[in-house]
Amino acid sequence: MTTENGERRRGRRPGGTDTRTALLDAAREVFTEQGYDGATVRSIARRAGVDAAMVNHWFGGKESLFTEAVLHLPFNPRDRIAALLADGDTTSLGERLVRTFLTIWDAHDGGIFTAMIRSVAAHERVAAALQEFFHHNVFGQLAGVARDSPDLRANLVAAQMIGLGMLRYVAHFEPLTDAGVEVLVKAVGPTVQRYLTGAIG
Structure with a gap:
């Protein structure tokens, strides 16, 4: 909908589903054009022709909008990692990370990962x-x-997990x-744990 000046009218659209769909479409475009860092809630809302408050209303913020619009994930990775870290026990983090990773993707038959x-x-x-x-959220x-080399350690964990996912869900x-799941947790978990807290030199 446009105003007399030809601008897209701001505010809530007549149908909530239309607003949500418009935001998802706009987010895919803006994230692709400007990247995650460059994209802003305001620019996405402007592209969709709605108020910026609608992003928080429908998605809770930029992170959740990205996970749904671009990654098509039914969960927020940041929230999952935060939950794993919440109890403060880092000695079993490797196994718990592998278990969570496999449990989530297995529940969707690996299709979303693929x-x-x-x-x-x-x-x-x-x-x-x-x-x-x-980089920001996981x-x-x-x-x-x-304890040291945080960026390298995080990337080593990513390589292990993505590689596991590629072989299990994509290449079969x-x-x-x-x-x-528990077989792989015991096999891969210690490696992920070493990447997180052990010696990698």
């Missing part, structure tokens, strides 16, 4: 936005438990694809 990887591989700008998002939190390497 779609995310393909989207990133197909669009360089989406890959850049994804890197910025995870790696930054994991780096907080590291057997017997990894059909291995039980």
Whole structure:
């Protein structure tokens, strides 16, 4: 809807679903064009033709909007990592991280993980936005438990987890694809734990 001056009318659209859809469409465009850091709630709302408050109303903020619009995730990675770190026990963080990762993706048959990887591989700008998002919202939190080289440790964890996901959900390497969650937790968890808190020199 436009005003007499030809500008898109701001405020809530007649239908809530229309507003939500418009925000998702606008977010995909803005995040792709400007990256995660460059995109702002205001610029996304402006593109959608609604008030910036609608972003918080429908999605709770920029992070959740990115996870749904670009990554198509049914959860917020930042919230999941925060929950893992909440009890302060870093000695079992590696196993708990692997268990959470596998449990989430297994529940969706790995389809969402596969779609995310393909989207990133197909669009360089989406890959850049994804890197910025995870740097702020996932790696930054994991780096907080590291005694040294926090960025390297966080990236090593990412390499381990993404590699695990690629073989289990995208390439379907057997017997990894059909291995039980706890089998993989015991096998991969200690490696992730070393990347987080052990010696890597």
